[in-house]
Amino acid sequence: MKIVVGLGTCGIAAGAEHTWRELEARTGNGGPKVELAKTGCVGMCYREPLVEVRMDDGRRFLYGGVGKDQVEPLLAALAEGKVLDDLLVWTDVGAGSEAAYLARQNRIVLRNCGTIDPERIDDYLAAGGYVALRKVLAENDPDGLINLMVESGLRGRGGAGFLTGMKWRFTRLAPGAHKYIICNADEGDPGAFMDRSVLESDPHAVLEGMAIGAFAIGADHGYIYVRAEYPKAIERLLIAIAQAEERGLLGEKIQGTDVSFQVRLKEGAGAFVCGEETALIGSIEGKRGMPRVRPPFPATKGLWGCPTNINNVETFANVPWIVSHGASAFNSLGTRNSKGTKVFAMAGKVKRGGLVEVPMGISIREVVFDICGGIKEDRKFKAVQMGGPSGGCIPADLQDTVIDYESITKTGAIMGSGGLVVMDETTCMVDIARFFLEFTQRESCGKCTFCRVGTKRMLETLTRICGGEGKDGDLELLEQLAGLVKNNSLCGLGQSAPNPVQTTLKYFRSEYEAHITNRKCPAHSCQKLLTYDITAACNGCDACGRVCPSQAITGEKKKLHQIDHAKCIQCDECFKTCKFHAIVRN
Amino acid sequence: MISHRKLDFRTLHFGGEEGKLIPALQKVQETDGYISRERILEIHRQSGVPLSQIYGVATFYAQFRFHPVGKNIVRVCHGTACHVSGAKGITEALEEELGVANGETTPDRQFTLDTVSCLGCCSLAPVIMINNDTYGNLLPKQIKKIVKGYREAAGGVVQP
Numbered sequence: 247m248k249i250v251v252g253l254g255t256c257g258i259a260a261g262a263e264h265t266w267r268e269l270e271a272r273t274g275n276g277g278p279k280v281e282l283a284k285t286g287c288v289g290m291c292y293r294e295p296l297v298e299v300r301m302d303d304g305r306r307f308l309y310g311g312v313g314k315d316q317v318e319p320l321l322a323a324l325a326e327g328k329v330l331d332d333l334l335v336w337t338d339v340g341a342g343s344e345a346a347y348l349a350r351q352n353r354i355v356l357r358n359c360g361t362i363d364p365e366r367i368d369d370y371l372a373a374g375g376y377v378a379l380r381k382v383l384a385e386n387d388p389d390g391l392i393n394l395m396v397e398s399g400l401r402g403r404g405g406a407g408f409l410t411g412m413k414w415r416f417t418r419l420a421p422g423a424h425k426y427i428i429c430n431a432d433e434g435d436p437g438a439f440m441d442r443s444v445l446e447s448d449p450h451a452v453l454e455g456m457a458i459g460a461f462a463i464g465a466d467h468g469y470i471y472v473r474a475e476y477p478k479a480i481e482r483l484l485i486a487i488a489q490a491e492e493r494g495l496l497g498e499k500i501q502g503t504d505v506s507f508q509v510r511l512k513e514g515a516g517a518f519v520c521g522e523e524t525a526l527i528g529s530i531e532g533k534r535g536m537p538r539v540r541p542p543f544p545a546t547k548g549l550w551g552c553p554t555n556i557n558n559v560e561t562f563a564n565v566p567w568i569v570s571h572g573a574s575a576f577n578s579l580g581t582r583n584s585k586g587t588k589v590f591a592m593a594g595k596v597k598r599g600g601l602v603e604v605p606m607g608i609s610i611r612e613v614v615f616d617i618c619g620g621i622k623e624d625r626k627f628k629a630v631q632m633g634g635p636s637g638g639c640i641p642a643d644l645q646d647t648v649i650d651y652e653s654i655t656k657t658g659a660i661m662g663s664g665g666l667v668v669m670d671e672t673t674c675m676v677d678i679a680r681f682f683l684e685f686t687q688r689e690s691c692g693k694c695t696f697c698r699v700g701t702k703r704m705l706e707t708l709t710r711i712c713g714g715e716g717k718d719g720d721l722e723l724l725e726q727l728a729g730l731v732k733n734n735s736l737c738g739l740g741q742s743a744p745n746p747v748q749t750t751l752k753y754f755r756s757e758y759e760a761h762i763t764n765r766k767c768p769a770h771s772c773q774k775l776l777t778y779d780i781t782a783a784c785n786g787c788d789a790c791g792r793v794c795p796s797q798a799i800t801g802e803k804k805k806l807h808q809i810d811h812a813k814c815i816q817c818d819e820c821f822k823t824c825k826f827h828a829i830v831r832n
Numbered sequence: 833m834i835s836h837r838k839l840d841f842r843t844l845h846f847g848g849e850e851g852k853l854i855p856a857l858q859k860v861q862e863t864d865g866y867i868s869r870e871r872i873l874e875i876h877r878q879s880g881v882p883l884s885q886i887y888g889v890a891t892f893y894a895q896f897r898f899h900p901v902g903k904n905i906v907r908v909c910h911g912t913a914c915h916v917s918g919a920k921g922i923t924e925a926l927e928e929e930l931g932v933a934n935g936e937t938t939p940d941r942q943f944t945l946d947t948v949s950c951l952g953c954c955s956l957a958p959v960i961m962i963n964n965d966t967y968g969n970l971l972p973k974q975i976k977k978i979v980k981g982y983r984e985a986a987g988g989v990v991q992p
Contacts, residue, residue, distance in 0.1 A: 474858070515896065667954075
């Protein structure tokens with residue numbers, strides 16, 4: 247019997263390391279005979295810590311929410327040959343509370359996530375790893391390989407969705423003695439963690455994809471530009487690089503051929519704009535990460551002036567699978583122009599938040615309701631936000647929109663790198679627009695005036711609206727500025743910064759108007775626009791009166807209290823303090 | 833003041849490759865906890881990179897700090913998922929408990945409060961990290977107790 251513990255960042259945050267230590271202590275000398283192993287992220291972040299039991303007869307049981315204290319009952323049940331139904335989330339025979347979560351998924355990128363130990367290359371090799379690289383080297387036909395990638399229809403998973411095979415072809419055809427390949431792992435979108443999970447759970451898949459890409463374009467050096475905020479991913483990548491070099495799968499003369507490929511890690515220093523490819527190149531060169539004018543594109547003039555190919559983590563993780571299984575296996579999935587699968591990081595007000603990998607062409611509703619179980623506390627579904635600060639909000643009315651590059655773009659949002667934040671009726675859309683703009687405004691590098699100043703002015707307007715000081719003409723001003731910022735910025739950051747504002751204005755204009763004309767926040771989220779009242783449920787305990795900093799609450803003890811609206815500063819303290827739900831916000 | 837451990841930037845820097853300025857600054861921060869004026873001068877003297885360029889790069893990236901940090905670094909996630917799940921309330925509770933605003937350090941150098949864009953544990957939102965420990969699914973009223981744990985670990989009650 248083998249017990250596997252998921253030790254990704256989510257798992258560790260939920261206490262998986264304590265579970266691991268407890269298991270070690272209890273299965274050590276004298277305890278039951280089991281083999282312990284580590285793995286990465288299974289994707290069910292909402293049920294961490296996750297522990298998988300693999301029986302000797304090949305059956306697999308996945309248990310969720312296995313904290314330190316659940317280890318003992320779990321081991322006791324196993325010793326008696328029983329199944330612990332309370333914690334069971336999935337079995338390979340189709341039972342378990344979360345079977346629906348995994349049943350609709352189609353795992354290509356996440357094929358090894360949560361099954362192999364990311365720190366052991368043998369696990370990856372046993373799962374068919376580096377077969378694709380060996381095949382590519384044996385065939386020695388870079389042009390054929392590029393044709394295969396074009397045929398597969400794989401598009402860049404970082405967000406823009408450019409055909410990966412074409413990008414490789416441009417770099418291959420560009421003249422230059424030295425060429426570079428870069429893996430963009432600077433996952434900066436707040437609310438997205440797909441790349442982190444892949445790097446933590448299956449680093450070799452990314453390395454193999456890079457090595458195949460390097461062979462295709464003729465690069466001998468590669469960089470992985472990874473966020474410094476992902477220490478676990480960095481640690482596991484370094485282990486993986488060392489192991490692959492030791493086995494002759496990276497480095498000089500790979501597998502006895504003339505092909506060499508060195509990979510180095512560069513830690514990002516915390517700048518969102520470095521997800522833009524020319525800014526990223528600047529950052530690797532040791533400069534301020536500011537975008538450059540394109541053309542020349544990196545494919546012809548990139549890192550240190552050499553032809554450079556940049557792909558995202560998820561794109562590279564797809565590559566070995568496509569080489570092993572063929573282009574048609576990949577392009578049979580998805581829609582006409584968007585092939586394969588996409589990984590989404592589900593977060594926000596959704597019941598099952600975590601990583602899902604679904605074939606392109608599935609609808610937003612299927613992802614949110616069928617796979618992720620719908621909205622927390624069964625509230626009303628309001629919108630999803632796709633594509634992070636560069637994306638937009640898609641309202642619940644459009645939940646039957648299918649997920650592919652073109653359909654998503656049509657709504658005004660973008661596919662983006664895969665963050666999907668679900669919002670319910672308690673989320674204020676004006677506040678969401680303000681939140682994203684605050685982010686892009688802070689992260690703007692300042693090179694283009696419209697991005698630097700325009701976003702600032704837009705943010706000021708939105709902050710004013712949320713603060714109850716909106717005025718006539720604000721919405722027109724926002725629309726005008728959005729157009730200007732979009733058209734007058736050099737890179738993707740500025741060009742897409744107005745997207746959250748434009749989409750919320752398009753679909754939730756009445757909410758903006760309610761803020762400005764009625765001074766009301768329909769979602770009851772903008773504090774300055776709330777009015778507080780005390781209902782008959784008040785028993786006169788005076789707890790609210792004691793916390794009120796502006797003495798707005800008066801009333802005799804054991805009698806109904808009142809709030810003086812003229813004195814109330816909407817600090818929310820009374821609402822938080824009242825144990826009898828006697829204070830209402832409107 | 834920092835104890836002046838010697839760092840040899842010549843080995844880190846310009847081994848024929850200009851890209852080493854950021855790793856050099858990261859090394860300084862790892863050693864000292866922040867980037868001091870003296871260290872910038874040191875990099876400049878040893879590498880010959882113009883001061884303006886070093887300063888320009890260092891101020892561009894959010895990772896680099898120019899002031900000493902507290903013993904415990906409290907990072908509050910302000911990712912989208914945390915934002916919609918109430919990160920604002922958590923930040924306010926922390927600001928009140930520690931008596932400092934975002935980016936500041938308590939006068940006793942015990943805590944530095946930082947808001948960050950995303951810690952990547954979105955399904956546990958709202959999340960904070962103190963040093964390397966993550967706390968998820970938080971409510972503002974839990975903050976006091978969590979902070980207290982670190983205060984006690986520091987020995988004695990800390991005067992605000």
